[in-house]
Amino acid sequence: MRIRKILVVDDSPTDRYMLSDILQRHGFQVATAADGDDALRKIHYDKPELVLMDVVMPGKNGFQLTRQITRDPANQGLSIMMCSIKGQEADRVWAxxxxxxxxxxxxxxxxxxxxxIGAIC
Incomplete structure (x- = not known):
């Protein structure tokens, strides 16, 4: 499956803009969310194929939100890629x-x- 629709979830307006710009310039349809609640709504209504998820956010963090999304049968087939300033190997493994x-x-x-993104099947 080729990814076409991506939801960028990040509380930083600058990071949302930069990631969206990169993705849109390469032909992806991009929606954004500033927090977990907004992300859950957009996943439900927009049906993205990939969520690009920040870790550090107010309310639910990216790890908690990823766990919630992936355990919901309604989101079967939805891929999540974490995108964070947290660069420790433990963060990657936990994600x-x-x-x-x-x-x-x-x-x-x-x-x-x-x-x-291209390697996601």
Whole structure:
């Protein structure tokens, strides 16, 4: 399956803009959410194929939200890639344990991001 629709979830307006810009310039349809509640609504109504999820956010953090999303049968087939400034190996491993398919560290290298998206089946 080729990814076309991506939801960027990040509490930083700057990061949302930068990630959206990279993705839109490469032909992706992008929606954004500033927090977990907004993300859950957009997942339900917009049906993205990939969620690019920050870790550190107010309310539910990205790990908690990823766990909630991936355990809901209604979201079967939805991929989540964590995107965070937290660059420790333990963060990457914990993200994968919560149900994320991959992890990328900010600041994002556009070529690496696009390569990781392209590898998602």
């Amino acid at each position: 994968l344990c919560q149900g994320a398919c991959d992890y990328i560290v900010k600041p994002v290298n556009p070529a690496e991001l696009l390569s990781k």
